[in-house]
Amino acid sequence: MKAILTSILLLTPALALPAPQEATPSTTRPAAIPEPSTEPTCSQRSMNFQSWDLADFVYEPLAPTAEDPSVSRTTVSFTILNSVIQHQTVCSARSATKFNGTVVFDCEEVTGDDPNTFEGGMATFGFDATSGNVTLTQRWICHDDPVWPTYFTAVGSGVADLSCAGEGVTAENDASEEDDCAGSTVRVNVTEISAIA
Template sequence: MKSILSSILLLTPAVLALPAPQTTAPSAPISTKPAQTCSQKSQHFVSWELVDFTYSPLAPSSEDDASVPETSVSFAIVHNVIEHQTICTATSQTAFDGTETFDCEDVPTGDDPSTFEGGMAQFSFDASTGNVTLTQRWICHDDPIWPTYFTALGSGIAGLGCPATGSTAEDVASTADCAGSTVQVNVTEISAIA
């Protein structure tokens, strides 16, 4: 009995010296979520960015200048669903008052109609308030036989630091705040046809 007891006592320090068992937290499962489709992204589309928004106000012409004065607005539409950036430019011999709608550039169709994303857009602009309204159409080819056609409408305010009309052509040209800004246009309505 003494020998058993002395064996237990001799082994006790060895057992106490063993490292504690490691407990590991279960690892988080690896996300294998597929990327969102064009239609899924489109359903959650909330705004465009109009980059390089440039407005040139109508400046009175001088007595020496026989040309008709023009005002212009231009920008590129950044749309986070489609890759193509649509360019919009318009000129007018009167101040932009928001009543006229202008077509943006023709969107290149490419060689394969089954991958054409669209991006056709129209806009109007009111220089007195800075209000920009936008309508854009695009196509999602998630189903190769039945593509989905989206149309979105929205509006935003261009924070112009220049007057709607200039006092002189030099004053307008020296106003840097009329060019290069980014305007966020929020979607107010979106529809889809499949």
């Protein structure tokens, strides 16, 4: 009797195990590996950055003011278009004398709510009304690495066609007698660019 009981107890665990099943081929596909992005990063675009466009360039030469005919004012303004960043920086300056290129002017203050996405765009410029030469320095930030952003600074210069103002650079076949140079676009080529990570 003991032998029969022992045999039953030994067989009980084996009876509880599920029967082995035949392996069937899997119908689920492995997860697709994402394609690497072919879009250049902000830092890559920055290192290949070659020029800005200064849109809506307006230069108004010296003219007496309505309030005081003995006082003259001259102004220059434009918007910096940088193909690397979204922000368009607005620059303007006013002087009681002719712009001679020796004074550096600050462009609008650029602010951002989120430091993790803030691109910057802070800029300074100089302008010489005699030659039309515009110098520009701009700083911006790339967040390719969310922990360690890269800070870029670019310097460049370009020449504005001031023939419409009757002074400075003269273009051929320009019969304009306008008092100011309004709405033109000036190309400013980068002469130096640096990065700090």
